[in-house]
Amino acid sequence: MMPIPTRPPVPAWRRLHVRAAALTAPLMLLLGVCMYLLLQHFSAQNALEASQRMNLGLAQYVAAHQEPGLLDAQGHPRSDRVQELAMHVMKINPAVEVYFLDLEGRVLAHALEGLQHTDPVGASVDLRPVRQLLEAPEGDAVRLPVMGSNPLAPGQDTVFSVAPLLNADGHVGSYLYMILNSRLAQAEATSLVNSGTLQAMAVAAAAVSALAALVLWLAWHHLTRPLRRLTDELCAFRPQGSPNAITGRGDEIEVLHASVRDMQDRIVEQFRQLEDSDRQRRELVSNISHDLRTPLSNVRGYVETVMLRGDGIDVESRTRHLRTALRHADLLGKRIADLFELSKLDADRSKPQTEVFCLAELLQDVVQNYQLTAEARGVKVEFSAGSHGKARVRADIAMIERVLQNLVDNALRHTPTGGSVSLALENHGAYMEISVSDTGKGIPSEHLPHIFERYWRAADPDDGAAGASSGLGLAIVKRILDLHGSAVQVHSEPMRGTRFGFLLPQAA
Structure with missing residues (x-):
């Protein structure tokens, strides 16, 4: 539970009991003046009645x-x-x-x-x-x-x-x-206006009005105490930058109103998230079943073929079938590993172990590790010129290496023969930007909001590279960068390529 704010969310002069007392005090004073004037009037009328009745x-x-x-x-x-x-x-x-x-x-x-x-x-x-x-x-x-x-x-x-x-x-x-009320009597009555009795009556009326206002202020202060406590507690749960923010003109009732609207919005949003989570869970089960069953079926098919044909299959075909089964088994293992890794990241069981390391050296290692794979695809992988300076950052080196591997894997799959994949560094003061760019087909703008969703693939259905992807690589990238307090930015142009970039804090 979030702590209750130490300072009241409503200024003291805007508190409900203060406003009620400030509004009531003039009314009580006006009531006292009216009572005094009525008393004076009816006293005069009573004196006239008494004088006429006696005479x-x-x-x-x-x-x-x-x-x-x-x-x-x-x-x-x-x-x-x-x-x-x-x-x-x-x-x-x-x-x-x-x-x-x-x-x-x-x-x-x-x-x-x-x-x-x-x-x-x-x-x-x-x-x-x-x-x-x-x-x-x-x-x-x-x-x-x-x-x-x-x-x-x-x-x-x-x-x-x-x-x-x-x-x-x-x-x-x-x-x-x-x-009966002659000029002499009227003169005497006029002289009594400033008499001690009338002055005492005026002082008494003012004192009674002030006492009544004080009693009302104390009563309002006591009666609105639960309301103030509830307002403070609700304000503790209001998110920063709330669209229902209250300006300095709001009292407890308005703050409660805005807080209730916030709670309603948050509840609706949470229900929507629960529905999305349930939908994603069903889709995840379906996708896992499909992605694990397909390579498993391929492995089983090729192995059964070799076993059924026995000595009737030549050595070259046997080797080709077993190599294909091994490739599908490796793909199956990779998808299972990606799935377990993402589940650990989502469950917060993997915490970044930050340390200071040279980012340029890490990028060079990644480029060297993908040279053979890139040459087999006819794609060039390089570390951009001008990015070889010292770049010391603080992060989890293993997680950042995993991010770079997933981004490079994704770029190689979608870059045609003759294209290139480039890794670059750019200094932004307190931060260092890392980018992975390719010269592939690009991602259509309508697909960009979905590329970090699990099992979503931006490739065309007839693209052979789509089948080699587990659909979890970019989801893992996003989750790792979230744990580092960073965010991945994507810029893509159809038929010209895609660029993924993120920031890491530089070490002193």
């Missing part, structure tokens, strides 16, 4: 305790009696403003002193709230507070108390209209 019958009380003659014959209040009434009301409640309204709602008189603005006489007052209170004088059938017009501040409604005034014939001649 709802004040106008009725004042009107009932006045001596007759407050109104003249036209229903207008007498100025001397108005001043007397004002003094009487001021003794009861100094914050009350007293107005007299006609039956149309216009101000006939008032008991205000020291006015610095427009005189409210003649101002219009909405009578609908007045009638609403008069229909329920005790406030039992109406929901308080009932807001009425303020003659001194048109458009600013306030609480009031009202009572009808009767004229000499016993009919309603005007209304006694008392503003």
Whole structure:
């Protein structure tokens, strides 16, 4: 199992609980401000309701305790009696403003002193709230507070108390209209805005909001801990260069999403590889059966021929049959050896035993070993000019020799008479490139992706060289170079030849 990363895959400021807390804190602060404003508003409304409920019958009380003659014959209040009434009301409640309204709602008189603005006489007052209170004088059938017009501040409604005034014939001649929340009371209420109580309320609201944000942050941190642990563990299994990579904008949920997509892709790829492995296994069994049965059948056929004919076969034919049987037996042994070698390489039972050696000397030995075989085929094998310098590399000399042998065998089989096979070295700084080139028929481009597959042959079906190949040589080459951390590169042009090249690290 791969180790869990020591550093979190998601930056700390992008963590889910941090983002949730950062989002929640302003909301909690906004909620605290809204609660404070609502509390302030309903506190003011409650004060107005309490003031109106306590003084709802004040106008009725004042009107009932006045001596007759407050109104003249036209229903207008007498100025001397108005001043007397004002003094009487001021003794009861100094914050009350007293107005007299006609039956149309216009101000006939008032008991205000020291006015610095427009005189409210003649101002219009909405009578609908007045009638609403008069229909329920005790406030039992109406929901308080009932807001009425303020003659001194048109458009600013306030609480009031009202009572009808009767004229000499016993009919309603005007209304006694008392503003309960007068200018003096409003000034006192405004001064309380900056009072210690309201400041304490604001501080308390801010403290509660901050505490709630902290509690939410701790709760988010605790609740998302399993999610963070799962995200870190999944990120440990994400391959490098994943196509579902997350940028710095991702949190745990997005990382999990990308990790799950990676796992899905890897599972699908593994199932595909399992299916390919199963297919290759079936093909391998079939190919092994065919490749081992064919030379074995040939050996048996020639030997049986010699045995059945006995002394009836001449010495030359007998020798030719036995030599052919021996050649097929050698081919059978070579294919079995290749098969066992590839199986050991695939099972990682063969590990490279690296050492420093001269690569140029190894290539010269390989060229000398193939001189006779090449001459028999009419092909020239050579070590390219300019490649005789010192080339010391670090690798497993036996495995690299095996790679060169397989590449040269492959080149000789597919190079016609009169052609050539060339081995070359090229310095690439920290690496040395080894190449094997031939002047054969080349490999068609559609065949190049398959040449390293087991038992795949690039030769034409009617090419006699195909039968001498086990189909495992290039697969062994690829596996050995994989173990050395190298890769074989192939360049081929039809009717012009093929070049195989790979890199090995140079020794200091």
